[in-house]
Amino acid sequence: MKLRLLTLFVFFITGVHSQEPDNSLRFYSISFSPLNAYTSSSSEGIALSLDLNLKKGNTLIKVFALTGSESDISGFAESDISENFYEMDILLGNEIEAKSWLYIDYFAGLGLKDLITNTPEKIPGSGHPAGSGIFSYTQYEYRDNKSHNVKLALALQSNLRFKTGKRFSLGLQLHTSITTSNTLISYGLLFRWKLGSASRL
Numbered sequence: 179m180k181l182r183l184l185t186l187f188v189f190f191i192t193g194v195h196s197q198e199p200d201n202s203l204r205f206y207s208i209s210f211s212p213l214n215a216y217t218s219s220s221s222e223g224i225a226l227s228l229d230l231n232l233k234k235g236n237t238l239i240k241v242f243a244l245t246g247s248e249s250d251i252s253g254f255a256e257s258d259i260s261e262n263f264y265e266m267d268i269l270l271g272n273e274i275e276a277k278s279w280l281y282i283d284y285f286a287g288l289g290l291k292d293l294i295t296n297t298p299e300k301i302p303g304s305g306h307p308a309g310s311g312i313f314s315y316t317q318y319e320y321r322d323n324k325s326h327n328v329k330l331a332l333a334l335q336s337n338l339r340f341k342t343g344k345r346f347s348l349g350l351q352l353h354t355s356i357t358t359s360n361t362l363i364s365y366g367l368l369f370r371w372k373l374g375s376a377s378r379l
């Protein structure tokens with residue numbers, strides 16, 4: 179049902195602008211954000227994203243993928259509950275040329291988010307002594323129990339880009355996704371490459 183709603187949304191955003199003077203759909207740009215920090219209702223960590231922008235008239239249609247994993251600094255990750263997630267969005271937006279070298283992008287859309295919770299379970303009978311003297315302890319082995327929670331998400335995004343070449347831009351990306359049970363915000367560096375005008379569908 180969630181995938182069907184997302185598919186209907188894609189058809190809607192590609193069809194609602196079909197009456198524009200230039201209604202050809204073409205590849206416009208690709209972007210990569212290799213290092214993001216994220217915070218959500220249940221965890222925080224690092225993430226990365228990749229997207230492809232299509233252009234139809236003056237409208238940008240973005241296919242956006244984001245993945246992240248909870249950071250652990252406790253040193254006892256083998257027995258800690260941890261989270262990671264995968265998100266795929268279809269976004270509709272536009273770009274504003276504030277200066278010849280400065281651009282602002284804004285997007286909104288729908289997506290699917292898979293929140294994965296890993297709960298390690300101690301394996302019975304796996305305990306064995308470790309350390310020595312006053313530092314001796316019992317070490318156990320754990321098995322992973324993973325649960326998936328897939329939700330339909332409302333996605334909002336904005337980018338501040340500085341044009342550093344004919345096709346290349348460097349900037350900052352702010353992304354938010356909201357589900358009925360979790361809100362996530364990620365932010366980080368953005369590298370964008372504008373494709374040639376001949377890249378038409």
